[in-house]
Amino acid sequence: AAGVIQSPRHLIKEKRETATLKCYPIPRHDTVYWYQQGPGQDPQFLISFYEKMQSDKGSIPDRFSAQQFSDYHSELNMSSLELGDSALYFCASSRGGFGPLGYNEQFFGPGTRLTVL
Amino acid sequence: AQSVTQPDIHITVSEGASLELRCNYSYGATPYLFWYVQSPGQGLQLLLKYFSGDTLVQGIKGFEAEFKRSQSSFNLRKPSVHWSDAAEYFCAVVTYNQGGKLIFGQGTELSVKP
Numbered sequence: 680a681a682g683v684i685q686s687p688r689h690l691i692k693e694k695r696e697t698a699t700l701k702c703y704p705i706p707r708h709d710t711v712y713w714y715q716q717g718p719g720q721d722p723q724f725l726i727s728f729y730e731k732m733q734s735d736k737g738s739i740p741d742r743f744s745a746q747q748f749s750d751y752h753s754e755l756n757m758s759s760l761e762l763g764d765s766a767l768y769f770c771a772s773s774r775g776g777f778g779p780l781g782y783n784e785q786f787f788g789p790g791t792r793l794t795v796l
Numbered sequence: 797a798q799s800v801t802q803p804d805i806h807i808t809v810s811e812g813a814s815l816e817l818r819c820n821y822s823y824g825a826t827p828y829l830f831w832y833v834q835s836p837g838q839g840l841q842l843l844l845k846y847f848s849g850d851t852l853v854q855g856i857k858g859f860e861a862e863f864k865r866s867q868s869s870f871n872l873r874k875p876s877v878h879w880s881d882a883a884e885y886f887c888a889v890v891t892y893n894q895g896g897k898l899i900f901g902q903g904t905e906l907s908v909k910p
Contacts, residue, residue: 712897721886721900722840735895769840773896782828782847782890785898789839 681705683772683788691794692760700755700791704772710734711753712785713745714769722769728753729775760795767792798823800889802901809877810909817872817904819887828890829870830898831861835883843885846870857881882908 684703692698704711710729714722724737728747739745742760747753751772757764771785801820809815821827831843844855851863861872870887887901 710896714898721903722898724897724899727895727897735897737897771898782896784842784845785896787840792837 683770683786685768685770685788685791687791688789689792689794691796693796694760694762696760696795698757698760698793700757700768700770700793702753702755702770702772702788704751704753704770705786708772708774708786709751710773710775710783711747711751712771712773713739713753713755714771716767716769716790717763718766720766725755757793762795765793765795798827798889798891798899800887800899800901802885802887802904804904805902806905806907808907808909811879812876815872815874815877815881815906817885817887817906819870819872819901820868821870821887821889822868823889823891829861829863830888830890831855831859831870831872832886832888832900833857833883834886834903840886843872877906877908879908879910882906 686701712727713725716722725739726745727735731747742758745755767790769790770788773783773785775783799822803818829846832840843859844853846853846863854860859874863870885904888898
């Protein structure tokens with residue numbers, strides 16, 4: 680079965696550079712969530728999209744922006760990178776968020792490991 | 797705000813011994829509850845989930861969890877641990893009024909002794 684694809688898997692950047700992380704959801708999934716997991720930390724919700732519209736926002740820095748495109752893939756753009764941005768970034772997809780039938784399970788991608796030097 | 801607490805940061809058990817990982821949540825209504833496992837440098841794999849109904853849920857790899865409303869707990873158990881179970885385990889909650897995002901506990905790192 681098709682899974683969530685994230686690219687790149689690993690990314691190394693210098694401070695103050697920019698980075699773009701991509702997420703390709705499972706076919707027919709219309710909802711994408713982004714999470715950030717710092718070293719030794721639990722995953723923290725950043726932002727989510729449903730049907731190409733932002734649906735929720737967590738503790739995402741203003742230096743970060745994201746969008747969901749017409750084919751439902753999503754990109755997380757990170758500018759003015761800081762050392763503290765080094766983390767594992769997960770994308771998860773689902774078919775709908777909370778709908779009439781309740782919660783729709785999120786499926787996680789393998790993550791993108793970002794290292795800022 | 798709702799939260800998830802995993803009181804044990806690190807647990808070590810002997811191979812073949814039983815395991816229980818604790819998880820407590822703070823929320824007024826019954827949330828949707830999950831346990832995920834993460835091997836080093838890997839993604840998150842869903843072990844099991846509780847939405848409603850039978851409070852004892854079975855998952856993959858021989859894991860089970862029991863939802864106890866009176867204790868606001870959702871503890872993960874396995875009767876006999878294998879060396880391959882060594883990993884980080886996260887309890888997570890989703891609530892209806894939070895748009896479906898997962899809120900994770902701090903994680904419990906499991907080590908398995910031969």
